[in-house]
Amino acid sequence: MAYRIGTRGSALATTQTQWVANAMTTADTAFEQVIIKTKGDVTTGSLANLGGTGVFATALRQAVINGEVDLAVHSLKDLPAKQPAELRIAAIPERADYRDALCAADGMTLDTLPKGAKIGTGSPRRVAQLLALRPDLEMVDIRGNVHTRLARVKGYEHHHDNAPAAAGSPKGDLDAVVLACAGIDRLGLDWAITQRIDPEIMLPAPGQGALAVEVSAEKALDAPLATALADHDQLAARLEATAERALLETLEAGCAAPLGGLARFNGTSLHLDAIVSAMDGSKTIRREATTTIAIEAITDATLATAYQLGVEVAKMMIDDGADLLPPGPARGNR
Structure with missing residues (x-):
């Protein structure tokens, strides 16, 4: 068929x-x-x-x-x-790499980027978490396909002369861009990644990867x-996505601040870590919780347990003031 x-x-x-x-x-x-x-x-x-x-x-x-x-x-x-x-x-x-990727000039990382470095991203979530970590950075709103975004990094523009970048788009005007590791890997462009950002530093968008x-x-x-x-x-991917989407659904009811969330299933338990941030990075609320799920197959009961974990973490964050944080532009967690 x-x-x-x-x-x-x-x-x-x-x-x-x-x-x-x-x-x-x-x-x-x-x-x-x-x-x-x-x-x-x-x-x-x-x-x-x-x-x-x-x-x-x-x-x-x-x-x-x-x-x-x-x-x-x-x-x-x-x-x-x-x-x-x-x-x-x-x-x-099965889920690919869920982390965010820094693609920076001269092999730089978040620690070695110079003060005032220009970082491109179209994600309020990434902007908020980056500014919480490095308030000195200058964030530049960008969009376009992966090749177009990478071509804006100094030293990367010549890698993309024959790639499908948008016509007339700027090239080489940024110190770095932040994209999803999964997309870069799937396109065979992993050479461009100078740092796969640990979720302890920056939590990805729900469902990323x-x-x-x-x-x-x-x-x-x-x-x-x-x-x-x-x-x-895939069992682990389904359980993780269920928890992360429950977190997103519950917070969308009363919180418009940029959101990051990552669930990980290890075969016996499901752990969910989440963060909401003011757009300028001045305040963040980060909470986590774990539930026991020792299973070998997807069932309605186990999906309900994963969903409830997302709801639980979201409610913890709302109780701690997540709904009082200033909103980002629409719901743009990407």
Whole structure:
């Protein structure tokens, strides 16, 4: 059976989608990519001001609902926490590196960047946590594909003369950019990373490093497709995503400050670490909790336990004043 798999048209999105398609291809299933243009792909301006999380997902989701495609592949961190009733996240494959990546001139790290260094990112979450760590840094709002962003780092611009960077975009004007390790790795550009930032220093966005395969409620019952999806729904990734998205969902009800969150499952317990920050880095609230989950398969009960962990940590943060922190521009945690 041949299925249409929806994706954004960027090099990263098509690479991720092809990886999923290859992994799920069997004697009973085949997949054809269908490019869907999203609001984030065709609109200029700050991603946070365009709507933050969800700006890349809406058109893909609508294509699934309309039957234009049978399934869609998302970066999980791009999906809003509220799940549409018509859709199911049917598989979360094994998670890639969830850390943020510093890509800096001259091999520099966060410790060795000079005072006043210009750092590019389109993420309020990264801005807030970087300023909490290094208030002397100058943060520059950027967007564009991975190649376009890397080309803005001094000394990196010549690596991308033949790469798909946006025409007319600046080059070599920044000391560093911060991106997701997973995307850089998937594109084979790991040479550009000068520091994989430890989560103790900077917590990633909920879902960072994970992919989500979304289908309609009807297609979730399609036998060949359902089997392929179930085979690639990885236990640890599913539990971690459930806790992180519960954290996001609960905090979105009353807190608009930039949010970072990371859950890790070790086979016997699930640990969730989270942070909310004022945009200028002047105040942060960081809390964590652990729950016991000793299982070998995904069940409704274990997912409920993971979800409750996210709710618990979010409520701890709200009790400590997370809802009183000044908001970032829309909900843009990326």
